[in-house]
Amino acid sequence: MAKKSVWSDNRFWQRSAAWVTGFASILLIWLTFDTSVQIAMGTDADLQNGVTKRVPGPTVINYKITYEMSTARGHEVPVIGEKELFFGRDDYSEEEAGALLHLGKLGSQTKNCMNCHTLLGNGAYYAPDLTKAWLDPAWGPEGSMQAMTGKETKEEAMAEFLQHPSTYPTHARMMPNLGITAEEAKGLVAFLKHMSSIDTNGFPRNFGKIKGAVHGK
Amino acid sequence: MASNHLTGIGSESKQLATWYFTFAIILFGAQLLFGLVAAIQYVMPGFLFELLDFSVARMIHINALVVWMVFAMFGSVYWLLPDETGIETVGIKIGKLLYWVFVAAIVVVVLVYLIVQVGPADEMSIWFIHEGREYIEAPRWADWGIVVVALGFVANLFMTGIKGKQTGIVTVLMADMLAFAGLYLAGMFFTDNISVDQYWWWWVIHLWVEATWEVFVGALAAYALITIIGAKRQVVEMWLWIEVAMLFGSGILGMGHHYFWIGTPEYWWEIGALFSALEPLPLVAMFIHVLYDWGKETGLQMAEGAEGHAIAGHTITNKPAFTWIVLNAFGNFLGAGIWGFFHTLPQVNLYTHGTQFTSAHGHLAFFGAYATILIGMMYLAIQGTNGIKVLKHTKSSIAGIWMIAGGVMGMGIALTIAGYVQVLVSRAQMGATWAGYFDGQSGMWFSQAMDWRLIMGVVTFLGFAFLIKDFLSTGKNPVHER
Numbered sequence: 001m002a003k004k005s006v007w008s009d010n011r012f013w014q015r016s017a018a019w020v021t022g023f024a025s026i027l028l029i030w031l032t033f034d035t036s037v038q039i040a041m042g043t044d045a046d047l048q049n050g051v052t053k054r055v056p057g058p059t060v061i062n063y064k065i066t067y068e069m070s071t072a073r074g075h076e077v078p079v080i081g082e083k084e085l086f087f088g089r090d091d092y093s094e095e096e097a098g099a100l101l102h103l104g105k106l107g108s109q110t111k112n113c114m115n116c117h118t119l120l121g122n123g124a125y126y127a128p129d130l131t132k133a134w135l136d137p138a139w140g141p142e143g144s145m146q147a148m149t150g151k152e153t154k155e156e157a158m159a160e161f162l163q164h165p166s167t168y169p170t171h172a173r174m175m176p177n178l179g180i181t182a183e184e185a186k187g188l189v190a191f192l193k194h195m196s197s198i199d200t201n202g203f204p205r206n207f208g209k210i211k212g213a214v215h216g217k
Numbered sequence: 218m219a220s221n222h223l224t225g226i227g228s229e230s231k232q233l234a235t236w237y238f239t240f241a242i243i244l245f246g247a248q249l250l251f252g253l254v255a256a257i258q259y260v261m262p263g264f265l266f267e268l269l270d271f272s273v274a275r276m277i278h279i280n281a282l283v284v285w286m287v288f289a290m291f292g293s294v295y296w297l298l299p300d301e302t303g304i305e306t307v308g309i310k311i312g313k314l315l316y317w318v319f320v321a322a323i324v325v326v327v328l329v330y331l332i333v334q335v336g337p338a339d340e341m342s343i344w345f346i347h348e349g350r351e352y353i354e355a356p357r358w359a360d361w362g363i364v365v366v367a368l369g370f371v372a373n374l375f376m377t378g379i380k381g382k383q384t385g386i387v388t389v390l391m392a393d394m395l396a397f398a399g400l401y402l403a404g405m406f407f408t409d410n411i412s413v414d415q416y417w418w419w420w421v422i423h424l425w426v427e428a429t430w431e432v433f434v435g436a437l438a439a440y441a442l443i444t445i446i447g448a449k450r451q452v453v454e455m456w457l458w459i460e461v462a463m464l465f466g467s468g469i470l471g472m473g474h475h476y477f478w479i480g481t482p483e484y485w486w487e488i489g490a491l492f493s494a495l496e497p498l499p500l501v502a503m504f505i506h507v508l509y510d511w512g513k514e515t516g517l518q519m520a521e522g523a524e525g526h527a528i529a530g531h532t533i534t535n536k537p538a539f540t541w542i543v544l545n546a547f548g549n550f551l552g553a554g555i556w557g558f559f560h561t562l563p564q565v566n567l568y569t570h571g572t573q574f575t576s577a578h579g580h581l582a583f584f585g586a587y588a589t590i591l592i593g594m595m596y597l598a599i600q601g602t603n604g605i606k607v608l609k610h611t612k613s614s615i616a617g618i619w620m621i622a623g624g625v626m627g628m629g630i631a632l633t634i635a636g637y638v639q640v641l642v643s644r645a646q647m648g649a650t651w652a653g654y655f656d657g658q659s660g661m662w663f664s665q666a667m668d669w670r671l672i673m674g675v676v677t678f679l680g681f682a683f684l685i686k687d688f689l690s691t692g693k694n695p696v697h698e699r
Contacts, residue, residue: 010385010451013458020462024469031488032416038482039412054480055412098409105409107338109349115272120415120479121571123351125639126259126271128654129571131478136650145651166267171655173262176270184338191411198412201486203478204649205567 044094047080054199056080058097061190062090065197067135067207075202086193087155087186103184104191111178111188119195121203127175132207134158134189134196145170158192159185230295230306233313235602237292238595240320242688244285245588247327249678251277256674259667273334276347276354277327282583283352284323289591290433291370294390296598297440298374302381308373315369322362326355343407350414352422353404360405367398385454389436389461397429412480419475427496427553428468430587434549435460435503437590441542444597445535448510456506463499471496477563478570486563493561497554500586507546534607535600537614537687541593544622548585556581556629568644573666574636581629584622595688603692605699613687620680627673635666 006012042053047060064084070077083090092100108114114123117130138145139154148168151157161168162185165175180188254274257264265274298306306312329346336342347354355363371394378387403420439457442448473489511532518532533539556578560569569575600608639657647653657663691697 008455010455010458013455013462014385014388017458017462017465021465021469024466028469028472031484035416035476035481035485036413039410039416039480041410041413054482055410058409102409103338105411105414106340106343106407108411109407110336110338110342110346112272112276112335112347112349112354114349114351115275115354116270118571119411122415122418122479123571124272124275125571125573125576126255126275128651129649132649133651138651170651171262171658173258173658174266176267176272178335179337181337187338195411198480200478200480201483203567203570204644206645206648208648208650 044097052199056194056197057094058101058190058194059092059094060197061086061097061100061193062092065134065193067132067196073202075205076207077199077202078197080197085153086190087153087159097190100187100190101194103187104189104194107180107184107188108191111180111184116175120198120200126173129204130192130195131198131200131204132196134193135208137208155186155189155193158189162188228299228305229309229313230299231598231601233306233309233316234292234294234296235598236313236316237288237295238598240323241285241288241292241591242595242685244281244288244323246681246685248278248281248285249674249681251275251281253671253674253678254278256667256671260664260671269331270334273330277330279352280327280330280354286430286583286587286591288319289594290430292598293437293591293594294370294374294394296594296601297386297437298377300444301384301387301440302377304377304381306373307376307380308369311369312373315366318362319366322359322366326359329356330354340407348407350404350418353401353418357405360401363401364398364405367401371395371398384450385457386436386439389432389457393429393432393436397425397433400424400429415479416476416481419472423472423475424469426582426586427471428465431464431468431499431549431553432461434545434586434590435464435499437594438503438507438542438545441538441590441593441597442507442510445539445542446511446514446532447534448514453510456502460499460503460506463495463502467492467495467498474561474563474566477566490562494558496561497550497558500550500554504546504550507543511543535596536608536610537618537691538593538596538600538608540610540614540618541589541596544618545585545589545593548581548589548622550585552578552581552583552585552629556633568640569636572636572639572644573632574640577629577632577636580625580632584625589622592684599688599692603697605692605697607698608691609696609698611687611691611694611696613683614691617680617684617687620676620683622680624673624675624677624680627676628670631666631669631673635663635670638663638666 039055041055042051042057044057044059046053047057047063060080062083064081066079066081067076068079108119113119113130116124116127118125120131121129137143139157140146145161146154146157149157149160151160159182162180163182164177166177251274254265254269255271255278258271258274295306295312333346336346344357347356374394375391378391400421403417408414435457439453442453443450470488471493473485474493476485476489515532560566560574560578596608638660642660643649643653643657647656
């Protein structure tokens with residue numbers, strides 16, 4: 001039998017495959033440790049001390065959130081500002097805010113939001129992306145969505161819409177009634193507000209440009 | 218070893234494979250049916266409103282997709298295992314029991330999706346209705362059921378591989394299926410932190426479809442080339458190991474392209490861009506490999522006559538299966554490779570992420586990379602169980618291929634055009650708000666693209682009808698050589 005070249009030797013390629021796979025897996029696991037630390041949820045103390053976290057703690061709902069261009073990073077980032085009332089309060093404790101976020105996150109899954117909407121850009125494409133929905137000018141004081149529900153504040157308008165979506169059509173394509181209760185709606189709005197405070201590396205770009213929401217104004 | 222690759226008669230493993238294929242094809246039909254419902258809703262939003270909403274139709278559409286493919290994958294392994302190892306699959310009785318457990322669980326899950334649809338915002342809904350996480354919506358109780366079934370399957374594969382002849386293909390499958398089953402565990406927990414949620418969710422979705430499933434396809438293609446055109450095992454398995462190195466080398470860290478915008482750090486931009494840009498390379502290699510072996514075996518056949526080939530006078534012993542496998546080699550490269558590369562760089566993905574672009578890629582890639590080769594495996598099973606030496610094309614098999622492949626390609630093109638509208642209008646021009654979203658959806662190009670998607674969906678479904686007709690009738694067709 002002729003001398004075999006290493007390049008046509010199955011054992012060589014088998015070993016190569018094992019090494020490449022092992023190396024890639026170890027790198028992924030190592031990066032996972034680093035990323036896990038960076039995306040762990042912050043605390044109330046972080047918010048009070050102005051410590052910037054990629055995913056702030058649940059008490060971020062006590063604060064005003066804007067989406068502003070960062071010249072250093074070259075894209076928009078969420079900025080947590082002064083205190084802001086949320087359903088009439090700005091003093092939710094870590095437990096209270098955490099419970100609201102928990103309810104909202106559970107609701108986002110059990111109501112199957114992701115099979116029409118995208119969250120952080122992932123999901124279905126039948127309805128608008130919800131990543132920065134809290135910052136959508138349409139829900140603001142001058143916005144059409146808030147006016148449509150006849151509510152005084154953004155959070156009440158969103159909660160009203162969530163409970164009776166087909167009463168407030170915005171397009172021929174409507175959101176169906178999902179049996180969302182008043183408490184669940186409150187949780188969902190807290191979840192949306194919290195999600196808008198997550199640092200998504202500038203996604204979506206130029207959010208709210210039409211109504212001048214760029215730079216959070 | 219190649220002695221019984223043409224027949225499933227007497228092999229319980231092959232019998233179980235046909236059971237798996239049968240349920241897979243039923244779920245494939247369900248996938249297409251609920252896909253049509255969702256496609257109609259894009260065109261006529263009032264269709265089944267508050268009866269069977271888009272969210273429910275789409276959930277069943279994508280869940281049926283994942284589950285029929287898993288069924289067909291399990292079936293493929295049970296089919297090829299006796300040929301590769303030379304023995305009957307170990308623990309086949311438990312395998313058969315687990316099959317019925319799996320089928321029963323799927324039926325219950327789908328009925329609950331259809332009848333209950335949504336539940337209150339509590340843990341009970343997560344455990345007993347659905348988890349609301351795209352692709353892996355199955356409720357938690359079913360997650361554990363799937364883990365048990367998958368463990369049983371992996372155990373059968375390992376025991377058979379260790380007891381029988383452990384070929385390169387079997388070795389790859391053992392390692393791959395263990396990772397495939399193990400990764401499912403990453404998607405079985407609840408967290409309030411949506412960034413953490415999506416981080417691990419991608420461990421299941423990405424490491425399945427862009428790593429372990431692709432390697433699985435490589436192993437199936439290797440088996441098919443040996444079985445159908447009599448390619449030389451030593452060469453085929455060498456290619457397989459190279460493909461494993463390339464697929465895992467690019468695919469594992471290519472995961473970074475899902476970590477651009479979910480709250481994860483910026484370094485994923487560079488890692489994701491680099492490694493996911495390499496992901497098409499193994500797909501090109503796999504395409505070249507199939508063409509190369511096909512050409513080589515045909516050349517040998519012409520030069521040397523029938524010697525060394527499966528059946529005298531035929532390079533290809535199963536025409537429909539081989540057509541689907543060539544379609545797989547090309548479709549994988551086109552749908553996963555080209556359409557994936559389109560939007561994998563962060564500079565592009567910033568605008569395409571979460572648009573119909575993703576949907577276009579999803580349709581072309583799942584079809585090109587997986588549906589094709591799994592249908593090919595079903596044709597191998599039809600050949601085997603009917604004791605056919607050379608399985609030929611029929612009018613139905615050809616109609617099925619043209620209409621399914623053409624229909625899916627048409628849907629992919631329509632969705633790509635819709636994606637362009639969304640990127641330009643909703644994202645670049647209007648800044649991604651609620652109003653901007655609907656401005657994009659109302660555009661003429663968008664709505665016409667959705668009309669075409671529906672038309673092409675119907676074409677696909679008609680093609681599926683031809684495929685079923687062929688599956689049910691070709692085994693008894695006198696045109697084949699027996």
